[in-house]
Amino acid sequence: MRRVGEAAFSKVEKINSELFSLTYGAIVTQLLKDYEEVDATNTQLEKMGYNIGVRLIDEFLAKAQVGNCGNFGETAEVIAKVGFKMFLGITAEVVGVSEKEFSLQLPENPLAEFVELPEQYGSLAYNNMLCGVLRGALEMVQMRVECSLTKDALWGDEVTEIRVVLKEMMEEEYVDDD
Numbered sequence: 001m002r003r004v005g006e007a008a009f010s011k012v013e014k015i016n017s018e019l020f021s022l023t024y025g026a027i028v029t030q031l032l033k034d035y036e037e038v039d040a041t042n043t044q045l046e047k048m049g050y051n052i053g054v055r056l057i058d059e060f061l062a063k064a065q066v067g068n069c070g071n072f073g074e075t076a077e078v079i080a081k082v083g084f085k086m087f088l089g090i091t092a093e094v095v096g097v098s099e100k101e102f103s104l105q106l107p108e109n110p111l112a113e114f115v116e117l118p119e120q121y122g123s124l125a126y127n128n129m130l131c132g133v134l135r136g137a138l139e140m141v142q143m144r145v146e147c148s149l150t151k152d153a154l155w156g157d158e159v160t161e162i163r164v165v166l167k168e169m170m171e172e173e174y175v176d177d178d
């Protein structure tokens with residue numbers, strides 16, 4: 001039996017996780033075909049993620065009801081424990097926190113179930129869409145960040161890891177009707 005509130009949060013549980021992973025794989029495969037090289041595919045995955053992130057933040061803020069975080073470490077915990085749970089059904093570990101940086105480690109990764117990278121795609125940042133999602137979502141709450149995939153289980157690392165670096169706290173834009 002599921003606990004109310006826990007499962008109801010997770011979009012991923014609404015679709016079969018195998019289908020989710022296969023669908024993401026199909027997107028990556030199509031990008032590799034279209035862009036014909038790994039670097040351009042990595043860039044495109046990040047951009048697609050960014051476009052998702054700028055939209056997904058509204059749902060996150062509406063459902064998660066989190067207040068303003070006091071520091072970047074708190075932001076990291078909110079993303080790791082609430083954001084990842086809400087959209088991917090997993091939680092991440094926060095490591096290497098400082099005033100302007102943190103890393104998120106994913107012990108498991110629903111995007112990459114059953115995936116193995118062929119040798120010629122060794123430098124493919126398969127999970128780069130997640131970096132873009134974080135960049136897009138955080139930009140909408142006035143944090144301009146750079147995100148990079150620093151480790152990936154698909155590269156033989158023990159975990160998949162995303163490094164997030166805060167570049168700037170952006171000024172909120174006010175529209176003056178007068």
Ligand code: MYR
Nearest residue numbers: 060068069075078083084087137
């Ligand atoms: C704050 O620091 O004021 C709180 C803002 C938290 C922003 C959280 C963004 C959540 C993005 C979820 C990403 C899920 C990735 C799959």
